[in-house]
Amino acid sequence: MQHTQLRTTQLGATGLEITRVGLGAWAIGGGGWEFGWGPQEDEQSIATIHHALEQGINWIDTAAAYGFGHSERVVGRALEGLAQRPYVFTKASLLEGPDRRVVHSLRRDSILREAEASLDRLGIDAIDLYQIHWPIPPADIEEGWSALAELKEQGLVRHIGVSNFDAEQLRRISSIAPVETLQPQYSLVEREAEQELLPTAEREGIGVIVYSPMGSGILTGSMTRKRIQELPDDDWRRHDERFQEPRLSRTLALVDRLRAVADRHGTTPGAVAVAWTLRNPAVDGAIVGFRRPDQVDPILAAAGLELSDGEANLLHDET
Template structure:
């Protein structure tokens, strides 16, 4: 099997040594639900996971909500028979609702049921990192977090964390059990965590894995107006404001600047966008979504891509100019 050494780091205080980039399994959950990415070919998804593992990626991030369980099923199928299993991270708190929509629940019994179902779909005895997907309903975050702590005590999950929490919410649940990891969105077009959240988690030594570093495909260099227009109706991005005017023109202009920087490093715009998130010392890993085996290698360069001060100045100056326009 072909292997490539990818830079690794300790994920906070978990003791997990993770590659700087991980495989994001949101898209491979397919369509048919409110945040789906349109139809996917399961065997192609499995082949893509295998390619990422061949190239050295050692963790996969999924969620029970992705495809309403289908993503976890595909990940489980991909890992069956794998000699060296990667770390498997998944999430709870979004449950199936009517018409392909998801409902939020942080009730203890709901969380415990979700964990049992995820273990079965993934085909593992314990989940390496179990996360609350969203802090909603906020009144129940303590109950949901206590349920995750209970699962850890039972040995059904090895580490526990949260996604999309702010500092006040993190402080509240820290009183129940230590928060080991945080998974927030972070990209060149979504930098809100820089002011308060990243300094907080750095001070608390909480591990951080960021999602959507390439802004759900916007910053890959492959997204065009024509491609957006041709997205399936059940691809959530087709209706998202970031993929529509007036924001779209600003984002595509940023991609052209990323393309210029990428040319200096023989890389892709998406790899540069992901590498930019990894420059922040509070960020331990970035989740990258792939849907075809041939997409994997070019973006994995983000794990070892070192951007110069000139590169960063060029990129960030462009952002300031575009946002002030």
């Protein structure tokens, strides 16, 4: 299948040339755990991954925590027999606790064990980017980061980064080994990273891939009040304040503005939301959680969509 050439960029100083949109594999970890997204068919997940790769996406971001190994196993199955595999990014530090709830560990031996298990599930010989998932417990971030540096030295991982760290935590660990990448949450409804984190990353030359650029689905244009009420019980979003009043009405008004900009470009509200995150000079790529093949193409437009200052201002208008 012939795909249009997706725009790419360098991920910080890693030397990795990534497409501006990557495939996030959180939701394909399925339901039945603390941060699940409800039921998900593995065959559909694999078809989605294959379609995204056919369209030119060249990286997948997953984590051991997503379905406690399930997402990584599905990604591993999708990669089997591919002539050319995409870059694979994954994360450590969230373990399965009682009742399929998350427990945190940044202990060295735990992280080394996690890396081996991830490599095994993914069926690859080295992880292209290994990230600390959360800086919890905060007292152990140096130990966790040292373990990642050790894995890089051993060649089991090629590059190392962090997710959900703040600027102060970046400073704390950077003397141990350079932080190559950062993965913060960033979207029109989650802009805190703009204050200190993204400017720090840009100044330090740290690569940035942002997650939830569509606000976990609320900015796609397909998330209605009715659909939110019908989300499965094991979809974590049911209990998230962004999907409840008073924030919901404000956000749905923002979606109307996204739709107005999208109509000008002949694209979708979700693509505009993703393109908005890519306007920030610190941001190299945006992670998008596709669950079905038909969700991929409408968002790929974001990789090449140039929003004007006027359009961006329209999206920021809170009135």
